[in-house]
Amino acid sequence: MFVLVLNFFLFRVLPGDPARAGVHDPRLKKDSIEAIRVRFGLDKPVINCFETLNPIKLGSCDINPLDTQFFIYLKNLVTGELGISYHTNRPVATVLAERLWNTVLLIGAGQILSITVGAFFGVFAAWKARTAIDYGALATSLVVWSLPTFWLGIILLFWGSANGLPIGGKATPGMSSAPLMQQWGDIARHMILPTVTYTIVYMGEYMLIMRSSLMDVLSEDYILTAKAKGLGVFQILRDHALKNAMLPLVTIIAINLGFTVAGAIQIETVFSWPGLGGAIFEAVNRRDFPVLQGAFLLIAVTVIVANLIADLTYSYLDPRVHTE
Amino acid sequence: MNKERLLEVRGLKKYFEAGRPALFSRDIRKVHAVDGVDFQLRHSEVIALVGESGCGKSTLALLLMGLEDPTAGTVTFEGRDITHLNDNERKDLRRKIQMIFQDPYESLNPTQTIEEIVNEPLLVHGIAKDKRERDERVKKAMEDSGLKPAEVYLNRFPHELSGGQRQRVVIAAALVLEPEILLADEPVSMLDVSIRAEIINLLAELRITRQIAVIFITHDLGSVGFFADRVAVMYLGRIVEIGTMLEVLEKPQHPYTKALISVIPVPNPRLRRKRIILQGETPNPIDLPTGCRFHPRCPVAISACKINDPSFVSRSNSHQTACLLLVK
Numbered sequence: 120m121f122v123l124v125l126n127f128f129l130f131r132v133l134p135g136d137p138a139r140a141g142v143h144d145p146r147l148k149k150d151s152i153e154a155i156r157v158r159f160g161l162d163k164p165v166i167n168c169f170e171t172l173n174p175i176k177l178g179s180c181d182i183n184p185l186d187t188q189f190f191i192y193l194k195n196l197v198t199g200e201l202g203i204s205y206h207t208n209r210p211v212a213t214v215l216a217e218r219l220w221n222t223v224l225l226i227g228a229g230q231i232l233s234i235t236v237g238a239f240f241g242v243f244a245a246w247k248a249r250t251a252i253d254y255g256a257l258a259t260s261l262v263v264w265s266l267p268t269f270w271l272g273i274i275l276l277f278w279g280s281a282n283g284l285p286i287g288g289k290a291t292p293g294m295s296s297a298p299l300m301q302q303w304g305d306i307a308r309h310m311i312l313p314t315v316t317y318t319i320v321y322m323g324e325y326m327l328i329m330r331s332s333l334m335d336v337l338s339e340d341y342i343l344t345a346k347a348k349g350l351g352v353f354q355i356l357r358d359h360a361l362k363n364a365m366l367p368l369v370t371i372i373a374i375n376l377g378f379t380v381a382g383a384i385q386i387e388t389v390f391s392w393p394g395l396g397g398a399i400f401e402a403v404n405r406r407d408f409p410v411l412q413g414a415f416l417l418i419a420v421t422v423i424v425a426n427l428i429a430d431l432t433y434s435y436l437d438p439r440v441h442t443e
Numbered sequence: 444m445n446k447e448r449l450l451e452v453r454g455l456k457k458y459f460e461a462g463r464p465a466l467f468s469r470d471i472r473k474v475h476a477v478d479g480v481d482f483q484l485r486h487s488e489v490i491a492l493v494g495e496s497g498c499g500k501s502t503l504a505l506l507l508m509g510l511e512d513p514t515a516g517t518v519t520f521e522g523r524d525i526t527h528l529n530d531n532e533r534k535d536l537r538r539k540i541q542m543i544f545q546d547p548y549e550s551l552n553p554t555q556t557i558e559e560i561v562n563e564p565l566l567v568h569g570i571a572k573d574k575r576e577r578d579e580r581v582k583k584a585m586e587d588s589g590l591k592p593a594e595v596y597l598n599r600f601p602h603e604l605s606g607g608q609r610q611r612v613v614i615a616a617a618l619v620l621e622p623e624i625l626l627a628d629e630p631v632s633m634l635d636v637s638i639r640a641e642i643i644n645l646l647a648e649l650r651i652t653r654q655i656a657v658i659f660i661t662h663d664l665g666s667v668g669f670f671a672d673r674v675a676v677m678y679l680g681r682i683v684e685i686g687t688m689l690e691v692l693e694k695p696q697h698p699y700t701k702a703l704i705s706v707i708p709v710p711n712p713r714l715r716r717k718r719i720i721l722q723g724e725t726p727n728p729i730d731l732p733t734g735c736r737f738h739p740r741c742p743v744a745i746s747a748c749k750i751n752d753p754s755f756v757s758r759s760n761s762h763q764t765a766c767l768l769l770v771k
Contacts, residue, residue, distance in 0.1 A: 341552045348620075351534075437553070438556075
């Protein structure tokens with residue numbers, strides 16, 4: 120509920136007139152602008168009794184509270200209606216849905232890759248702790264973790280264009296009439312650069328967490344006990360260490376999942392990937408409030424769901440956590 | 444095979460590297476954790492290894508288990524040199540020598556059930572392929588360890604048990620392989636006083652019912668008194684006195700042993716002994732004192748102690764002490 124209210128006012132306090140920013144055309148006549156305002160309900164006050172919050176029309180307490188933008192926004196939300204985009208004139212839900220799938224595709228691939236690669240190197244580094252391999256992996260992951268995402272993206276973009284990889288967008292124009300398999304192959308090729316960027320940036324973090332957590336676990340007495348029981352190194356890692364060491368990693372993954380729906384903004388902008396991050400970026404530029412509201416609501420829901428999944432994973436990994 | 448030597452330790456040493464005294468210095472400083480230990484363990488004998496913190500007791504246990512590689516010396520088990528083994532040979536040996544760790548709160552994996560913990564050694568060593576036979580052995584080990592009835596505990600997790608129960612689980616997991624030697628590294632120091640006696644009684648019982656030899660490591664001379672056959676007193680990585688329990692406790696020869704015994708609490712206040720409180724701290728195991736390593740703290744040290752490192756002097760067949768004052 121708090122998120123819903125905040126979502127609404129956060130964008131309303133932004134300077135700028137959505138009716139002007141949405142349609143970049145200085146020749147627009149005054150009554151056309153007024154017509155746009157009426158079309159999207161922008162002629163109504165944002166909320167009554169709060170004069171400072173109403174940049175367009177001052178709200179006074181005389182106005183019927185049910186006839187304000189805020190109330191209409193709440194009413195629409197309850198009925199599952201996210202509004203109409205000021206810019207594209209399409210329902211926000213439709214816009215976000217197609218953008219979301221693109222983001223999920225990109226982030227899903229990126230997350231899976233970075234978790235796999237990061238966790239693998241983390242385990243390897245912890246197993247070979249305090250050797251040259253460990254220090255090498257440690258230094259590498261610190262470096263890649265601190266690389267600015269957009270910078271790495273641009274570097275890879277140059278490298279990719281020199282090697283004939285598609286550097287922007289999701290598909291080659293005109294591919295939509297090609298056979299399905301060919302379309303998918305084309306999308307996969309377009310995904311290579313953004314996914315690699317994503318993987319490199321997040322891999323370091325996962326590696327560091329996995330390494331330190333596994334090293335903690337490996338110094339526990341029950342690992343020594345397992346060794347005394349006669350287990351081999353591989354068995355110890357698999358049966359005793361990994362399950363316990365996974366817990367902090369799950370937390371980080373859950374937090375990252377929430378962030379990354381929005382956090383891929385940089386990658387999506389650099390590679391012109393038509394995802395949610397790109398949509399947010401464009402919507403801010405155009406003061407497209409309904410899209411922003413919808414996107415932020417989606418992010419809030421993702422964070423909550425990701426945390427729920429993390430909690431459920433805990434109870435599977437750690438018997439001390441019980442689902443009552 | 445009955446009274447033969449089951450385990451023989453000769454000149455065992457373990458030095459840990461502790462960095463260089465200065466950058467680019469040639470010599471590396473070493474912690475002399477275990478510095479020349481000799482003793483023998485007979486079949487179904489209980490030997491108590493006593494010493495204060497940092498004297499190398501636990502390192503010695505890890506060396507015997509093959510969890511650390513010794514710097515020098517040999518360990519012989521049933522006449523076979525087991526000092527340096529490859530992984531497969533070591534694995535076979537682990538069936539025969541099992542260890543109980545100090546802290547039952549740390550030595551159990553929190554994500555395994557008690558059944559999984561006790562069953563695991565059988566799976567690892569491929570003993571008892573038949574599930575029913577395994578269950579039988581798990582149950583027997585648990586009930587022998589005082590977890591009765593075993594069914595109550597099988598599906599529980601370590602955090603649901605008390606410290607004493609956890610330590611019984613640790614013992615059960617060691618017993619399930621039916622080892623010949625049980626190495627107990629301060630098995631009661633983390634437990635409540637009321638439970639200590641129970642665990643020690645349990646070990647004493649096992650030794651009779653299962654004919655297991657026990658190496659009982661402790662810093663508390665009082666708690667081993669009534670079940671060890673022999674007592675070995677360690678100081679700074681070396682055994683300074685070894686003898687039967689009665690010999691060591693009643694007629695201690697080494698000044699260090701005397702000091703240890705004098706501070707065992709006596710229940711009768713009228714029988715209070717004169718306590719020998721040792722001065723100073725245990726010397727740094729990196730820079731060992733010259734001569735007898737106990738001389739800086741010894742209340743009866745003579746000047747020769749600073750120069751000569753004493754070797755064992757026998758008082759009887761079984762009782763040996765390393766002290767210059769006894770050389771006459």
